[in-house]
């Protein structure tokens with residue numbers, strides 16, 4: 547545990563994160579799409595070929611909305627650097643991700659990321675850090691998306707007074723809350739196999755955390771073998787929602803929230819259950835083999851498709 551004397555609330559809140567740049571091309575968007583299982587069951591999938599190939603003579607490939615999460619990764623590849631917060635990077639887990647999309651992504655772009663601290667919480671056994679990243683297209687200066695990434699640092703809690711554990715956040719509590727899963731039958735269910743090599747493919751999109759590829763590191767972190775990236779699981783679940791609820795039209799996705807409840811092993815089967823609640827899709831993803839929920843959240847839509 548970090549020593550209490552090292553924690554200085556004012557210093558932490560005054561901390562400035564460096565801006566980061568992220569440049570991507572169509573190739574990156576296609577590798578990402580394959581990494582989250584697009585066309586994984588059917589190489590000519592009518593809803594998904596457009597994410598990996600210039601189908602029907604289209605000028606550029608389309609970009610999945612969850613690609614937005616990669617933009618926030620750039621600011622964290624060297625770890626989370628907060629004054630007074632010490633943690634073992636091998637025990638880091640991704641806790642939650644919230645994404646707001648302001649317009650569809652171009653198939654290639656140069657992005658400027660502005661990064662800030664959105665939250666910090668002392669949970670005793672763990673510290674929770676929330677990082678907000680606003681991503682602007684360099685050429686137009688337009689804001690493309692906002693990501694809020696919640697990082698769960700096991701063993702790094704206890705840095706504040708235990709009778710009044712430190713908790714700070716700079717956004718409304720009701721903006722992102724764990725989704726309440728309805729008791730009713732889901733509106734739609736989608737089953738997908740996560741290939742045994744999925745994490746090895748997904749990491750090529752920029753998250754090279756060895757927790758997802760190195761058996762020894764995975765053991766140190768408490769897992770029997772390397773686990774799947776949380777954002778890969780999120781990509782699978784949102785792709786299922788785009789297929790089943792958006793009828794393949796990803797442009798109607800407005801925002802995305804997911805809480806990672808439990809790790810996923812590559813090679814497992816993911817079942818995504820979806821419920822419609824107005825313009826919000828509540829979802830839960832379960833691992834079939836262990837019958838355990840691993841991810842839950844919501845996807846907000848601009849409108850419903852006419853065929854629903």
Ligand SMILES: CCCCCCC[C@@H](O)CC(=O)SCCNC(=O)CCNC(=O)[C@H](O)C(C)(C)COP(=O)(O)OP(=O)(O)OC[C@H]1O[C@@H](n2cnc3c(N)ncnc32)[C@H](O)[C@@H]1OP(=O)(O)O
Nearest residue numbers: 618619639640641642669695698755775776806807808809
């Ligand atoms: C783009 C940005 C990228 C960022 C870098 C990411 C790098 C990646 O390479 C890393 C990954 O992808 S890791 C893989 C994905 N994540 C996971 O597999 C984690 C799955 N979840 C768990 O194991 C547990 O929920 C666990 C361990 C997280 C929590 O379980 P418990 O220890 O049992 O916690 P619990 O006692 O239930 O709760 C303690 C307090 O913590 C809050 N909390 C719990 N789960 C949370 C979660 N997932 N996210 C945020 N907060 C969470 C609880 O609310 C509780 O607080 P309180 O007592 O105030 O209610």
